[in-house]
Amino acid sequence: VAYFFIIVEEMSQRTYLGEFELMVMLALIRLEDDAYGVPISREIEQQTGREVAMGSVYATLERLEEKRLVSSYLGEPTAERGGRARRYFRATKEGLRKVRETRKALDKLWQGLPALKGQET
Amino acid sequence: MKRSKPPAVATWLLEHLTSRRTNDALAGDLLEEFTHGRSASWYWRQVLLAIRTSFLKELRSASFGLGFALLWSVGCALFWGRFFFPRQIQFILQEAPAWYFLFPWPWSTVVEIGFLSALTTVPIAVGLSFYLLVLRRFTISRYFLGVSLAFVLQVARMLALPGVLKHSRSFSPAIFFAIMALTIWVAKRGNTGEARPGMAPISLPP
Numbered sequence: 001v002a003y004f005f006i007i008v009e010e011m012s013q014r015t016y017l018g019e020f021e022l023m024v025m026l027a028l029i030r031l032e033d034d035a036y037g038v039p040i041s042r043e044i045e046q047q048t049g050r051e052v053a054m055g056s057v058y059a060t061l062e063r064l065e066e067k068r069l070v071s072s073y074l075g076e077p078t079a080e081r082g083g084r085a086r087r088y089f090r091a092t093k094e095g096l097r098k099v100r101e102t103r104k105a106l107d108k109l110w111q112g113l114p115a116l117k118g119q120e121t
Numbered sequence: 122m123k124r125s126k127p128p129a130v131a132t133w134l135l136e137h138l139t140s141r142r143t144n145d146a147l148a149g150d151l152l153e154e155f156t157h158g159r160s161a162s163w164y165w166r167q168v169l170l171a172i173r174t175s176f177l178k179e180l181r182s183a184s185f186g187l188g189f190a191l192l193w194s195v196g197c198a199l200f201w202g203r204f205f206f207p208r209q210i211q212f213i214l215q216e217a218p219a220w221y222f223l224f225p226w227p228w229s230t231v232v233e234i235g236f237l238s239a240l241t242t243v244p245i246a247v248g249l250s251f252y253l254l255v256l257r258r259f260t261i262s263r264y265f266l267g268v269s270l271a272f273v274l275q276v277a278r279m280l281a282l283p284g285v286l287k288h289s290r291s292f293s294p295a296i297f298f299a300i301m302a303l304t305i306w307v308a309k310r311g312n313t314g315e316a317r318p319g320m321a322p323i324s325l326p327p
Contacts, residue, residue: 036146036150037146038150041150053166053171054154054171055167055171055172055173056170056174058147058171059140059175059178062140062142062143074146081149081152082148082149084152085146
């Protein structure tokens with residue numbers, strides 16, 4: 001029983017980042033010190049052309065934080081936000097390492113795909 | 122004409138049906154976007170998607186606990202419930218006249234309910250410690266919260282069911298599973314004020 005639960009737990013901590021996790025990581029790295037929910041969602045929307053659910057962005061950030069790939073802190077509450085504070089996110093060293101690792105793996109997989117040769121724009 | 126405030130019902134739903142950890146920042150973000158020109162329908166859509174995401178996450182997280190509670194209950198029903206529990210009850214019944222002498226009624230009943238509740242809480246406490254240790258979520262306060270809840274539920278079960286003490290002398294796998302699942306759920310969610318392992322504590326920027 002213990003081994004089963006350890007395996008399940010390990011499965012949830014995958015080695016590589018998922019597609020949306022990678023998008024969120026790249027957006028917050030690009031935004032540097034201004035990375036909170038609104039600009040992260042806008043960045044992904046602008047780059048992908050798809051509407052993003054902000055709840056999914058937060059769920060992903062929460063998961064990344066649990067994996068210690070991202071850290072967060074609260075800003076000052078503002079009247080524009082009904083007295084609520086912004087939660088700023090920052091990639092940790094481990095998070096940056098994971099992004100590089102994922103890129104390296106994806107680059108290797110992309111190399112020499114005969115069916116996709118000449119289709120890159 | 123565009124309304125100046127977002128739909129109050131949607132905000133209420135967001136605040137009450139999503140993860141406590143993020144809903145404040147998320148509600149602030151949605152309000153910020155709304156004041157910058159997003160529509161009420163966009164606001165509603167975002168709120169409903171956030172609730173769905175939060176619910177699915179909760180369900181996924183709870184499914185591990187339910188699976189463990191089921192396996193532990195089956196294991197306890199096969200071994201502890203079949204072999205050890207009846208022997209322990211028999212021993213208690215043999216010793217009962219002695220404590221009826223020591224604790225006159227109604228204290229004898231109070232002691233018996235307390236003792237039987239503690240006895241049936243033991244396998245739940247063992248299972249809970251095992252579960253929290255395996256998932257690396259063990260903290261004393263969380264464990265204490267879970268075990269206390271299990272004990273209170275066992276007492277409530279004995280007081281609520283007809284034929285109180287007679288019923289408590291048999292092992293019920295279904296009730297055991299229900300109490301185990303609830304204990305795990307509460308203990309896992311228990312906000313102890315400590316950072317969970319793997320989660321960076323929140324602090325103000327330097």
